[in-house]
Amino acid sequence: MRLLLIRHGQTTANVDFLLDTAIPGAELTDLGRRQAAALPDAVADEDIEAVYASTLIRTQRTAAPLAAARGLDVRVRDGIRELTAGDLEMLPGDREPGHEYMRIVFAWAAGDTELRMPGGENGVEALARYDGVIAEAADSGARTAAMVSHGAAIRMWTAARADNVDVSFAAARPLDNTGIVVLDGSPADGWKVLSWAGAAVETAGPDTDAGPTGQPLDEDQKP
Template sequence: MRLLLVRHGQTPSNVEFLLDTAVPGPGLTALGERQAAALPEALADEDIEALYVSTLVRTQLTAAPLAAARGLDPVVRDGIREIAAGDLEMLPGDSEQGLLYMKTVFAWAEGDTALRMPGGESGEEALGRYDAVVAEAARSGAGTVAMVSHGAAIRMWTAARAGNVDVAFAADRPLDNTGVVILEGSPADGWKALSWAGAVVAPAGEGGPTGRPV
């Protein structure tokens, strides 16, 4: 299966670099709406057969133009929502406490899945829910699946599950709003990342704390 993991469009909390992870979350900025509108053309070469979104409003708004262009009904799944910040919710992502968020996320990707986000979920729980949605998509038989998800969750899951992406790579390469990570494989055989934001090595950019390097 070809798996496209798409980060949502820009939100007001991204502009302010806040760890805003609660459901349903904010909508998109004007720039975020333009980013969403550009997705159908950006993914024009992809034969997308199924489209998944999280329970956060920003992913559903981001996916709407793509869904309309392809005639797809987005499948809403809580498993691909953003990693809950717990006690760190709404803190600046570049503050001392805020930086603990991404450090915890990447510790999970390195295998310390018993570690728990302060006041939030463990790595085992976060990876488990994401794995479940990917497995569901694989069982659907679709050749290419797009999932509009979230920056920290995409970077963590890819670093943990793609054989050719390690934590250092994911930590050094932020994923901008509507950036795409493309993988190929299956839950049984494993995953290989084919591209990260359009290239094997993407330049660092902005777009919110979960899109920034640590």
Template sequence: MRLLLIRHGQTPSNLGHFLDTALPGPGLTDLGVRQASALPRALAGEDIASLYASTLTRTQLTAAPLAAERGIDVRVRDGIRELSAGDLEMRADEDAVRQYLTTAFGWSAGDIARRMPGGENGTEALARFDAVVAEAAGAGERSTVALVSHGAAIRVWTAARARNVTVGFAAEHRLENTGVVVVEGSPASGWTALSWAGTVVPGVTASGAADAGPAGRTLRGPKQEPPAGPPSD
């Protein structure tokens, strides 16, 4: 099957680079509304069988124009919500962002027992996203399913599950608002990333530094400890 992993449109918190992950979250900016409105045309070539959004307001607002254009319902699922920032919620300082990224990237690299301060661990975060993907896979192996989710959740899950995406690649390649990662496969056979925000993903990607902030800001200063997983929202 084919999965379209779509990041939500721009929010006020994105402009301030805040770690804004709690329910229900903010709505969209004027630009975010325009980005959501552009999705049906951008995905005109995709035969989407079903459409999912997270429990956060911004993903449902982003999915609405696509749902209306296709005449399909949006299936709201908590499993594809953003990676919880826990005690780091609504912080925008570099120390907090770096800690969030290092923890989340660690999950993709296999350190799934590591816990976000005051939040979830990698086992919990990946399992809830996996559960929604498994549900979507029930639509059939030839189907295309769109999941409107969040930057960090998409990058972390893709780096953890797609055989050709390394932590370094996911860390270096930010996903802008309404950017799309396309993967193909199944829960049983595994996943291969076909494209990342319009760029073809190499068969085997090279490692890189994890210095892209989850809210779209590039971090300055020393590199993080060896990236152990990939995030970004």
């Protein structure tokens, strides 16, 4: 199966660099709505047979134009929502709360799945719910599925599950709004990343050290 993991369009919380992970979450900005409207053209070459979105409103708003263009319904699933920030909810993502959040997220991807987000979920729970939706899509018979999800969740799951992407790669490459990670594979056989934000994995751009909202991390705060 070909899998497109798409980050949602820009939200008001993104503009303010806030850790916004609770349902229903922030609305799209004007730019975010334009990004959503542009998504069908951005993936025009993809033979998408299923469109998924999380239970946060920003992913559903982003997925709607794509689903409409393909004559599909948006399949809303809680499993691909953003990684729960818990006690860090709505705190600054470009400061220490955001650095702590991402340290935990990439610890999960590296295998420390028993670690728990303060007041939130642990890696076992986060990966299990995301895996569940991926498995559903694979079992549906769709040859290509698009899932509109969230930046930290996409990077964490991909680093944990793809054979050719590790934590350092995903940590160094934050996804812009409506950025896409394209994978090929299956839950049984494993996954390989084909492209990350439009670049083939082998030719991806230079590393950048960034946190969950694209802000640079201090040297002692890198995941």
